[in-house]
Amino acid sequence: MNDIVEQFEVTFNQIHQHLKELNGFPKNDNFVELLQRSKRKHSVIRVHFDQLKQYAKLRNAIVHERISGDYFIATPHDDVVKALKRIKRTLDQPPEALEFATRPVLFFKDDTELSHIIEAFQQHRVSQFPIYTNDRTFAGLLTNDGVVRWLSENHQNGSITLDKALASDVLSSERERSVEFLKASAPVFELEEQFEISLVENRKLKAVILTDTGNPDDLPAGIVTTWDLIKVDQREREDEENE
Structure with missing residues (x-):
């Protein structure tokens, strides 16, 4: 031949x-x-x-x-x-999932004061933070939408007091948001698969948190949102153009 x-x-x-x-x-x-x-x-x-x-x-x-x-x-x-x-x-x-993640990941404990987290939203220009308990158990994803919702639910006579309000208080006001976990070294195909499955299941996947082992209770090595997936396409197109 x-x-x-x-x-x-x-x-x-x-x-x-x-x-x-x-x-x-x-x-x-x-x-x-x-x-x-x-x-x-x-x-x-x-x-x-x-x-x-x-x-x-x-x-x-x-x-x-x-x-x-x-x-x-x-x-x-x-x-x-x-x-x-x-x-x-x-x-x-294929490249590893971690290559397309936002990192380092800023996260807080569930007993962190809400006023501090609000300052962090403004300073870092992000829309969500992972929250962990003192024993490093993942407690949930705290979002700026959740903070606004909590504030609207807890104002009195047109005023809001943040004294003693903690991250754990706001988590109770968060709407159910799907979060998945993946090993940081997993191929990018597995990362994309997570978002595709959530789409098929009509379940909004807010983020995939990457840890060294893929265990939810390990500290985050990176976090990936649908916006970060754009990087995957851009990377592949740049490789194609440079070939």
Whole structure:
């Protein structure tokens, strides 16, 4: 077999195998169908979707429309094989979730005074802080929306007193917010999968907190919101442009 064609086919089949793995080895393992499914969940597929779809057409032409022996109706260009191999390398060794997280993570204990947390919201320009108990048990995610809600529920005669108000008091006013935990060294695919699952389940995932072990009661190494996922797409597109 022509060497360039063999390299293309081998790499293409390896990517096909990755797509099967990313989708739990479904019965329908058609390459383009797997592409469609993976596009919704994973940035590397989303960014390279059109390319991979065209490569699938080329692969079909090579496999099903061979004229004879080593004479193919179409032969991939060197640049095509190089691009396909780069995509395969990214699938083989995806970046870690922690690379796209906001860090370091500012967090507070549940007995922290609310006035201090309000100052932190203003100073750091973030919208949420993880809250932990004194024994490092995760207590919940305290948000600026939750603070506003608590203030509206606790004003008297048009005035609000923050004296003795603690983070734990505000947590009771937080609406249920989905928070997941993931090992900091987990591949970015697992991070994206968490947000995709929450979308399918119609459950708003507010954040994924990354810890060294993935245990909720370990201190946070990073925190990822839907806004941080934009970094994943940007990173992949920059890598593509610099190739």
